[in-house]
Amino acid sequence: MQRRTFLSSFAGSMAALSALPAAHAAERVAVNTPSGKPSGMVAKEGHTPVVTLNGQSLDWTVKDGVKEFRLTAEPIEQEVAPGMKAKFWGYNGGSPGPTIEAVEGDKIRIFVTNKLPEHTTIHWHGLLLPNGMDGVGGLNQPQIPPGKTCVYEFTLSKSGTFMYHPHADEQVQMALGMMGLFIVHPRNPNERRVDRDYAFLLAAYDIEPDTMTAKTSTMTDFNLWTFNSRTFPAIQTLVARQGERVRIRVGNLTMTNHPIHLHGHTFKVSGTDGGWIPPAAQWPEVTTDIAVGQMRVIEFIADAPGDWAFHCHKSHHTMGPMGHSGPNMLGVDQKKLSHHLEQLLPGKHYMAMGSTGMAEMQNMASMNEMMPLPANTLPMMTGTGPYGPIEMGGMFTVLKVRPDLAHGDYQDPRWYKQPKGSQAWIMD
């Protein structure tokens, strides 16, 4: 098949067409996103450490019995997906920032250095602390000017699942990726113990094709829906040994609810950013709706071996950055249109698209006959599985349950081999 030019939105944006130099295709080669690893420091204290998807927990030093953490707010550049980089504002070089992981009862001190071009603060979402440590700029403290370091100090009065984010120029700073997880383990490591403990934040961005910086005025029409500021397939796989108890902690800092759906298992919501939910009050679910500024902790026994989809159930949130407007091409014969466009754009080939649905596009992608895309944008649907394109991107990843994983082994075990007779089959 020869390479063909296509339009970046479903029905085609004429404006984007002229911005499609074939050379950019080469940029989308390597997936170079980091894989999250458990914190050795928390493990040493006896706790099952959290694995932050594509991220890490922050190391601390101890001074006079106080655990000291260091965060630097700063502009960063980060790979969101293979071939697509974004300019974010983050902490310690990443968005989200490193996960703060500590233990109930700990006295902690956090040094926040502001290397942004404007002032900032940090609010410790869900934590109970003195009013002056709550981090709402103007209300609880003066803003932290650029170049300065602010010191927060408090005692972790309860275990749970929390976040940190600015409470200063919030709409801008959160829209650019400033956020992080804050996990407090119970003092007793056997309390609420699980075998695997994953965590991530939901973030949405609006980055136009050919640009790298999110628009901060966008209220609903985002085009990058992410787990920890990455889109599938750049999002790390979750793994578990069959029979293990798995916890997944999710916080939402976008502008809309995200119904997070797990295949193959029923889970319970065991906690929120307000605390742990008594077992008698828990509901069985396969989809938990996480509102903005909410966190949900889900728990389940990974008893079903296989590769299970785990994603936001809003179908547009598992897609790449397609346009949400434009005419409807379904059922339209585009042969004449292609001819017309090729007249207008000599040397380009217009790929008629969407006249029978979108699956034709995904197949081409899967065959690695990738078409040139606008510079710094995403293929429409990017994941590829053992049976071809998965046709999902964005807020999507896979839970891989295997009978034979070692405890603490978080390596991606590749694709599941379906046992004979256990898979849907296509009749001749």
Added chain:
Amino acid sequence: MQRRTFLSSFAGSMAALSALPAAHAAERVAVNTPSGKPSGMVAKEGHTPVVTLNGQSLDWTVKDGVKEFRLTAEPIEQEVAPGMKAKFWGYNGGSPGPTIEAVEGDKIRIFVTNKLPEHTTIHWHGLLLPNGMDGVGGLNQPQIPPGKTCVYEFTLSKSGTFMYHPHADEQVQMALGMMGLFIVHPRNPNERRVDRDYAFLLAAYDIEPDTMTAKTSTMTDFNLWTFNSRTFPAIQTLVARQGERVRIRVGNLTMTNHPIHLHGHTFKVSGTDGGWIPPAAQWPEVTTDIAVGQMRVIEFIADAPGDWAFHCHKSHHTMGPMGHSGPNMLGVDQKKLSHHLEQLLPGKHYMAMGSTGMAEMQNMASMNEMMPLPANTLPMMTGTGPYGPIEMGGMFTVLKVRPDLAHGDYQDPRWYKQPKGSQAWIMD
């Protein structure tokens, strides 16, 4: 009153104006939507069968102890409301497809034939099954090519309220109506027994005036908000005898939350797509918010006789396809504008609208002095009750509770006759 031309969106779309041939009024005559009936096959096994609003359950055949079901994915044409037809993709001739109704412990086999112009799969949402039967194209199985039949086979390990939908080119295929209910009754017919058991799915479409096919790239700005791909008054009435225990199962496959609100009764959410909620964990509600990819089962005693509104509480979701942009006419004297428009469009009369609110429009509609509408669109608000226009369309229907219905009688009992002295009255 003479017939007058009006504009299809609240404030008026000039573009639409030229597309208003008076002849189209005649198209909006008959409501010809099917009324859902209970399945005889499930009743024969002793269960209270589900009534799918405007739909049916799928008959099965038994082969070697396995219940065999047959689904055909195919393009269809369906009446969404009186006078408005849409081209959907559905199953077995309808959208949603037929409800699969079976019993806990059943071994089932489902033959899925693909008559779409592109490949597809089916995911059995909420069901616990072997990984290879989970239906995520590319991840769990190869796609089903057009013209082929795929066989799924599994055992129903638990009772509950589930769905089926494609996990292939999802954004397109669900946006076109591909979805269905999957109800599993408890093995023991007396477990969790109710007297009436209704079910439907929430679907939203974006079909522009004068077109019949939904735009699949729309992310938020839909104009058709439906129960089972119909809008009120084409949505079937729910009926119950006073004192009966009623269950309503609702699943959401749109792109936003729908807060489903029942009048006259307090209900409890007794189940989700993850299972049954223990009574001690249930909350009393009059509105349950159903997130995307979630199902909610509500139960209540129908103890209050009367005609009770039952609808999504987002006010735009109980409206017909009005535009959501355009200037604000409230308080504007449109006489001069009318004159101006009539100059531009000789032979047409422009109806000034919205200057005192929208109720004036609804009254005209109620008097059957219907105005010509753009071809294949909906009146703005369509339901008419015993006291004039109900001024609601879209995701709206009525629960009719009567003291004297026979068990198993699902016929619409017409309007409630208010007992003397029990109705609000207007003073002279």
Added chain:
Amino acid sequence: MQRRTFLSSFAGSMAALSALPAAHAAERVAVNTPSGKPSGMVAKEGHTPVVTLNGQSLDWTVKDGVKEFRLTAEPIEQEVAPGMKAKFWGYNGGSPGPTIEAVEGDKIRIFVTNKLPEHTTIHWHGLLLPNGMDGVGGLNQPQIPPGKTCVYEFTLSKSGTFMYHPHADEQVQMALGMMGLFIVHPRNPNERRVDRDYAFLLAAYDIEPDTMTAKTSTMTDFNLWTFNSRTFPAIQTLVARQGERVRIRVGNLTMTNHPIHLHGHTFKVSGTDGGWIPPAAQWPEVTTDIAVGQMRVIEFIADAPGDWAFHCHKSHHTMGPMGHSGPNMLGVDQKKLSHHLEQLLPGKHYMAMGSTGMAEMQNMASMNEMMPLPANTLPMMTGTGPYGPIEMGGMFTVLKVRPDLAHGDYQDPRWYKQPKGSQAWIMD
């Protein structure tokens, strides 16, 4: 600093620029919003009265053992924030209308007089009552024509948290502010007793700069996000004595979910518009997501002294009326653009904005060097605290907990004085 003209939306609306006469700045002087006070009539019956933010409860008269209330639906004009007035439709001169506060078992009669230019009704959301009193125009009763009075009469069968709003031309009438709270106290004043009981409704409006009337066709892109039709800092402060049990009742009549977030405290959701939630079924939360047409009652012990932010967690909902589209200025050097614009608009100065974030704007505002805004609009972020601009507006207010408040004292105690050593500090 000299006064400079700036653009009303983040990235600048050229159209708005010409509409910025400096004289309008003077309009934004006084905050003249009423402060809600507890009802003496309910207090006299032994109940902890509700404090409606910026509102009041409706007095009643008794006739033959029936409490009689009077509501007038009418167009009103109301200050939404300092310097910004809106034309709403409300009840008894305000939006929301007065809170109806009564007691379980009460027989009540409500006279609803329609002074709107179109018909209306009132639906008593969540209350259990005879079908003819339910207020759905066309279904349960004829509409109330302009100029007429309708009489509703029923007995309050249970205590709880309810609302009233029209069920007639709903999309228009609710979009213009027609709503009110309806609180029913338990018959026994010691049942579920709290020390402070606050209540408000969430409402959203779309009022374009230089206009005063909300667009009623807007479905998602609102620009005024309010508590009781006011934006911060026009929203009343919530106060509590340290150790008191506080209840806050919130209902949502917008078009989207609002995750209401409280700082410094963990709360439980103790009730809905369907009733009271048994303690064993309650979840600990710091953010409760309130769906449209839902009410949530939260309760907590105000045990942490200080000034605690209390707000919707969607970052755009704590902002003033900024545009949500337009180009992205972040990182753009606007010096040349300013020069160019000033050429086009002699006598005006264009303020380059947003190139380092938005905080620069807020500081200017805080120094009272206010820039001229488009007539009848809001500063982008308006609240100012003890340490400078809070950078939040819209759905935002402050809970002030003090050790030394008198019972029943609802006066704003000014800003919290942080105890030495308890506040984040900026290093030299």
